[in-house]
Structure formats: structure tokens, C-alpha cells
Amino acid sequence: MELQLGLALPTRNMVKGFDLNNHGLDQLKEMGGLEAWNKAAGCFADKDCVKSKRSFEQAFGNFTEECRTKPLLLWSGQPNEEEDHKDQKKATFSTTDENDAEEDDQVVGWPPIKTWRKKIFQQQQQPRVGRAENNRVAENENGRSIYVKVKMEGVAITRKIDIKLYQSYQSLTNSLITMFAKDKKCDEDDYILTYQDKEGDWLIAGDIPW
Amino acid sequence: MQKEMAYSFPDEVLKHVFTFIQSDEDRNAVSLVCKSWYEIERWCRRKVFIGNCYAVSPRMVIRRFPEVRSIELKGKPHFADFNLVPDGWGGYVLQWIAEMAGAYPWLGEIRLKRMVVTDESLELIAKSFKNFKVLVLFSCEGFSTDGLAAIAASCKNLRELDLRESEVDDLSGHWLAHFPETCTSLVSLNISCLGSDEVSFSALERLVDRCPNLRSLQLNRGVTLDKIANILRRAPQLVDFGTGNYAAELQPDVFSNLAGAFSSCKELKSLSGFWDVVPAYLPALYSICPRLTSLNLSYATIQSPDLIKLVSHCPRLQRLLVLDYVEDSGLEELASSCKDLQELRVFPSDPFGAEPNVSLTEQGLVAVSLGCPKLQSVLYFCRRMSNAALVTIAQNCPNLTCFRLCIIEPKTADYLTLEPLDAGFGAIVEHCKDLRRLSLSGLLTDHVFEYIGTYGKKLEMLSVAFAGDSDLGLHHVLSGCESLRKLEIRDCPFGDKALLANAAKLETMRSLWMSSCAVSFGACKLLGQKMPKLNVEVIDETEPPDSRPESYPVDKLYIYRSVAGPRFDMPPFVWSMDEAVKILH
Numbered sequence: 001m002e003l004q005l006g007l008a009l010p011t012r013n014m015v016k017g018f019d020l021n022n023h024g025l026d027q028l029k030e031m032g033g034l035e036a037w038n039k040a041a042g043c044f045a046d047k048d049c050v051k052s053k054r055s056f057e058q059a060f061g062n063f064t065e066e067c068r069t070k071p072l073l074l075w076s077g078q079p080n081e082e083e084d085h086k087d088q089k090k091a092t093f094s095t096t097d098e099n100d101a102e103e104d105d106q107v108v109g110w111p112p113i114k115t116w117r118k119k120i121f122q123q124q125q126q127p128r129v130g131r132a133e134n135n136r137v138a139e140n141e142n143g144r145s146i147y148v149k150v151k152m153e154g155v156a157i158t159r160k161i162d163i164k165l166y167q168s169y170q171s172l173t174n175s176l177i178t179m180f181a182k183d184k185k186c187d188e189d190d191y192i193l194t195y196q197d198k199e200g201d202w203l204i205a206g207d208i209p210w
Numbered sequence: 211m212q213k214e215m216a217y218s219f220p221d222e223v224l225k226h227v228f229t230f231i232q233s234d235e236d237r238n239a240v241s242l243v244c245k246s247w248y249e250i251e252r253w254c255r256r257k258v259f260i261g262n263c264y265a266v267s268p269r270m271v272i273r274r275f276p277e278v279r280s281i282e283l284k285g286k287p288h289f290a291d292f293n294l295v296p297d298g299w300g301g302y303v304l305q306w307i308a309e310m311a312g313a314y315p316w317l318g319e320i321r322l323k324r325m326v327v328t329d330e331s332l333e334l335i336a337k338s339f340k341n342f343k344v345l346v347l348f349s350c351e352g353f354s355t356d357g358l359a360a361i362a363a364s365c366k367n368l369r370e371l372d373l374r375e376s377e378v379d380d381l382s383g384h385w386l387a388h389f390p391e392t393c394t395s396l397v398s399l400n401i402s403c404l405g406s407d408e409v410s411f412s413a414l415e416r417l418v419d420r421c422p423n424l425r426s427l428q429l430n431r432g433v434t435l436d437k438i439a440n441i442l443r444r445a446p447q448l449v450d451f452g453t454g455n456y457a458a459e460l461q462p463d464v465f466s467n468l469a470g471a472f473s474s475c476k477e478l479k480s481l482s483g484f485w486d487v488v489p490a491y492l493p494a495l496y497s498i499c500p501r502l503t504s505l506n507l508s509y510a511t512i513q514s515p516d517l518i519k520l521v522s523h524c525p526r527l528q529r530l531l532v533l534d535y536v537e538d539s540g541l542e543e544l545a546s547s548c549k550d551l552q553e554l555r556v557f558p559s560d561p562f563g564a565e566p567n568v569s570l571t572e573q574g575l576v577a578v579s580l581g582c583p584k585l586q587s588v589l590y591f592c593r594r595m596s597n598a599a600l601v602t603i604a605q606n607c608p609n610l611t612c613f614r615l616c617i618i619e620p621k622t623a624d625y626l627t628l629e630p631l632d633a634g635f636g637a638i639v640e641h642c643k644d645l646r647r648l649s650l651s652g653l654l655t656d657h658v659f660e661y662i663g664t665y666g667k668k669l670e671m672l673s674v675a676f677a678g679d680s681d682l683g684l685h686h687v688l689s690g691c692e693s694l695r696k697l698e699i700r701d702c703p704f705g706d707k708a709l710l711a712n713a714a715k716l717e718t719m720r721s722l723w724m725s726s727c728a729v730s731f732g733a734c735k736l737l738g739q740k741m742p743k744l745n746v747e748v749i750d751e752t753e754p755p756d757s758r759p760e761s762y763p764v765d766k767l768y769i770y771r772s773v774a775g776p777r778f779d780m781p782p783f784v785w786s787m788d789e790a791v792k793i794l795h
Contacts, residue, residue, distance in 0.1 A: 108294065117557065
């Protein structure tokens, strides 16, 4: 299988489209728009595909009428190499999917946050411990803050707070009520603060001193 | 007769006239008028901006502009900020310093962004320029406190030392003490990037004491809250202040001391820092809030109620940087309190979390667009968006010049209609006729690029990720965006065709970055061969690109125009597609 990309003379039966720089979008749309482009992408392997050759000529512009078709790139591909190439092409676009399947489900450089900002987040938060119905306590390495996930029954959003900012169960409860009050009307007396200790048992807050 | 008179102005007169022409664009235009104007202009150009340090060589700059006093250089591509450019890629400043040391003895200002600066470079600066005044290292790396000590010790008239967002190796905390007692000229000092141990506080205090012109001071995280008052009392003339740590146990005397110190700063307009905030100390700021025009709370993990209280005291706020703890409710308050707001940046507090941890949606941004008619610049991280919201924002804010939206999950559709967000972003480019910078996200087809190519005539920088269907998308942008200077693309199905068909366009741009796209090695080689004024560089850390078939897509591609030819400092994982270089290989 030969791959040829030629800089060609314009031939008589030239298709109007792919004169990209001059005729703009209309030509491309005439050709059927996106599908035509996708088909054309595959015509690197098709010697008869005049369209792509035409586009290169437009791009480089400085070729005279005497210019002959010159293969710029020749490739004798083995079938399996071609397959590998296709697979690799698929892999290129499915980065997210592949990464989702891995343990570390983060795409490199996404979301686009500067490295030093990410470091600050990591310093301020403990490793995620998965979904929790109620509080779960885990200490931060440098002991500066203790971040805790809090979920209120009936509210979709899990919030994170730094319990070091509070001096007592009461002030913590008050603050949590204020925070969740936006999402759900709540009366102070209706709600009980519970937490999960290291053994995984759910305990009512308040029995042990702050 | 009259024609002759026009050309009989002595050079000194023209030179004097040219000193009033400051902008680079105007200067460049002046130099094109005629040969004699070119000559006069080049001898009196004092300030040079080089947006890509590899676009030109130091020697070429020196040859054309022999009397430069101020230089600004940028190195790595923007996506280096997000770890997409491997270490060792380049952007070394040493050769520039070395050549300028000989040619520009009166060089007074060096501003660098995303460059590798070594201690050797800093020591060379300290030794070579007797009138050195301004050093700005924005997002740079490669140097340590030893290099800083050399600058401090030697630069007798240093006015500005700004290390924002740079990575500094901590070797000794006492470099600040190297500023001689005779140094009283500091106007701006930004050491916010340094770690806790890298600053000797007593040396800092003494320095602040003896610099009466200090207007801008950004402390680092290691400076504790109780020390802020000491600093402020020594520098009540500060206009721009960055706190260090803003957390401590609440103590009435510390609080009142702090509040008093802030209130004595009558010129203070801009605040930043606020690492580790204890909300109870925020009211200490209330006395200066009415004058504040800029507030950077983007490291402060304070919740919406406290943020609302603070923001409601700042009616003159023009610029706010904040974490998404502000929530929609906080942004609604912002919209009603801060009618002068021009710039808003909302950063994610939990960017890698699977579920939202805060109640921040597109509604917050819509509220701000409605309430703040002067809004020009937006950076917004969120988890959902709709075309309707984007259309509303576009209609409310036709003066937007910079719109960067990051919907955290790639390819997220309009949450109301499940359609792509093409129409929404289309409305942005259509209504915001002065839009210069745009970052896209969410589910997007080739149609969005059609809108961008049609309406984005003033667009200079475009960032694209996980978008588009085919080369048609890229073609729309390259053929339509007349003002395009920088284009950066990742994870999009753009291949050879649009790139090769628009090769000439690339010479009108500063640079193009494409990673995880579908551009083949063969196409890169073709571009490199046919476009001598472009440097076409393929980045691949796993294996040489020519060990695979030519139709194989390259991992990363960086194309930039250059009059200096291919660079000589490429690491092993960067391949130049220039023909001459290939022969040497």
C-alpha cells in the first residue's frame, strides 16, 4: 500500500471543493460537510484522491504550471502496521476513557490549574475517602487544618469544612445549620450531628469533650 | 520644495518626537516609513518585548537595537503551566544575559515569564548591570536563594524584585539580609512564592523600614498573622499588600492591633495572600474595604457567608479572585454590591472530586453578568453550563475581552438540553466584538469553530480542549480568525489537512501548540521542509518519531515563527522538522 501526498497540477475534472483558502466554507458544505472531511482524511492512502493534493497546492501556492506530481511522502505499510496506526489513533482521542478505567482517573493537565495551585489544594485537603453519609475525620499531615466531609440527609451536595476553626460542638453545629440552610429549610432541633470513628462506628457527637 | 523641507528635520528632532511613541506597534510602524526613520528609531528604542525567546536570537536583537534599557522575554508555551511541557524543554535565559551583559551595560529592567533562570544568570545580572532596577521573574524556575542574595547584594538601586509564581530552591533564609543598609530604593517586593523558611523576618522588617517608597509588598506564607501589623505600621504608604498566613487563634489584642494597622494604610487598594484564613480575623479589614479595588482570595478556604460579608463591604471592587466556596449566593451578593467589577476569577476548591462539593453553577456567573455591566475578564471553573446561560452572559456583557470557561468534566453537554454548547459560545463571540482571549470547554462540535471563525475577528488567543469533530473545525479557526496570535489545542481530532492547507497562516501567528491530536509525523516534516520561517518541533518522550510510520500521529507539536532558525538547545525528546537539522542528524 503506497501512501502518496502529491503536489499536483490542477486537473480538468477537479472537484470544486477543497480550495480551502479561496472559496471558504461554501465549497466544503457542498461536499457534504463533516462527512466529506472525514472521508477525505482517509484518502491519504488513495492515490486517486485529487482533493487533498489540491489543498496542498493551495497551501504552498508557489508552484507553477510546470510542477509535476511529486510524492512527498512514501510509505509501504504492512497490514499490521496500519492496524496499529488505527488503534493508536483511537487511543489518542480516548485519553479520557482510558484514564477513567485506570486507578488514577485524572487526565494530565486537566482541569487546567497551575501546578502551584494544585499543591496548595493538596496541602489543604486530606485524601478523599470516598462517599460518606455522615462526618468522617482524617488528620492532615501538617496538622494545620482538619478537613472533614459533611453531608446532610436529603441534600445532594457534600461540603468540606475545617473543624479546627470551631471551638465547640455547638458552634460547629450552628455553622453547619447555617451552611445547609440555603439548600434545605432546617430547624436546629431537628438535626443531630453524628460522626464515624476509626472503627467505622457511628456515634452521636457530644459525648466526648471537644 | 515642500517635500524637501519635510525631510530636512535634523535627526535629533525626529528622535525627540519618537520618544513620545511608546507602544511597540507604533514603534514598528514608524520604523517602516523609510530607511532613515528605521535608523533613527532603532537607535532610540529603549524597550523591547519578545513574546517567544526562540523567535529571534540575542545577537539579532542587539544588532538592531543597540541601546536597549528594558527587555521582556517569554519562554515556554502556556500549556507548560499545566504540566504538558516536559522538564528540560528549554527557555533558558543565560545566553540572553551573557550577550546583553556585553552589549547593554545600561540595561535596567529584565522581565521574564516561563523561563529557566539559574543562579549563574542571576549572578551575571548582578555583576553586569550597574544601573539595574527591575527584575520580574513570573512563573520561572531553576534558581535558588543564592542567586537572590547576589541580586540583593549588588543592585544598589533596585526598585522592583517580583518573583510571582516562581519556583525557588530554598538554600538559606538569610538572602534578604544581603540588601545593604544603603539600599532604600525598593518600590515593589513580591516574595509570595517562597516557602516558610526562606525569609528572615527581621531582615524583612528592617528592609521595609528603610524603603519609604515601598508601594507593593507581597509576603510569603511563612509570615504569621501577628507579624502583619508590624510590617504595616512600618509601611503605611502601601498600595498593594499580600498577607502571609492569615490564621491564628482569636485573641482580642492581636485583632485590634491588626485592625489598627490596616486602618493606618490610607492608600491600600489591593490585597492578596490570605493563606489559611480564620474568618474571625476578616473584620480587621473592614476599615480599608471601601477603598479596595482588587482582592485575591483564591487561596482562602473561607465559606460563602464569610465571603459575602467581606465582599459587601467593598463597593469599589474591580477585580476579585476567589475559590468556588463563594457559591452562587456569594456571586449574587457580588453582583449587587460591586458595580465596578471588571475582572472575576473563580477557581475550583476540589477540582478532582467526582461530585460537586459546593453550590456553584452557571447561575453565579449569570448573576454577575447581569449586575456588573463593566465586566471585561472572566475565568470560571464550574461543573455545569447551558447554552441559555451563555447567551444571557453574552448579551449582558458585550464588553468582554477575555472569557475563559472551564467546565471541569470534559465534553459536558448543556445540562438542560443535552446539546453541545456550540450556540452558547457562538453567542459569546458574536456579541463580544472586542473579545481577545477565549478558552472553550464542554461538549463542542465543529460548529463552534465556525462561529469563532466567523465572528472572532479580534481574537488573539484561543485555547481548545476535547472539542471538535474533524479538521473542518481547525480550518474554520485558522482561516477565519484574522488577529489570531496564539492557538493551543489538546485532545482534539484535528489532523493534517487543515494544518497543511493553512500553513501560511502560521507565519502570521506567534505559535501553535497541538497535543494528543491527529497530526502525522509526515505532515510535520512537510511543514518543516516547506516553511523555513517556521520552527516545527515535535515533542515525544517515549521514542523518536521516525521510528514509527510517517502517518503515525505525533504526541505533541509546537510550531512557532522564527527568524533565528532552529534552536540549538533542544533536549533529546524534542525533534526539529527543519531540513537542515535533519541533515546534521
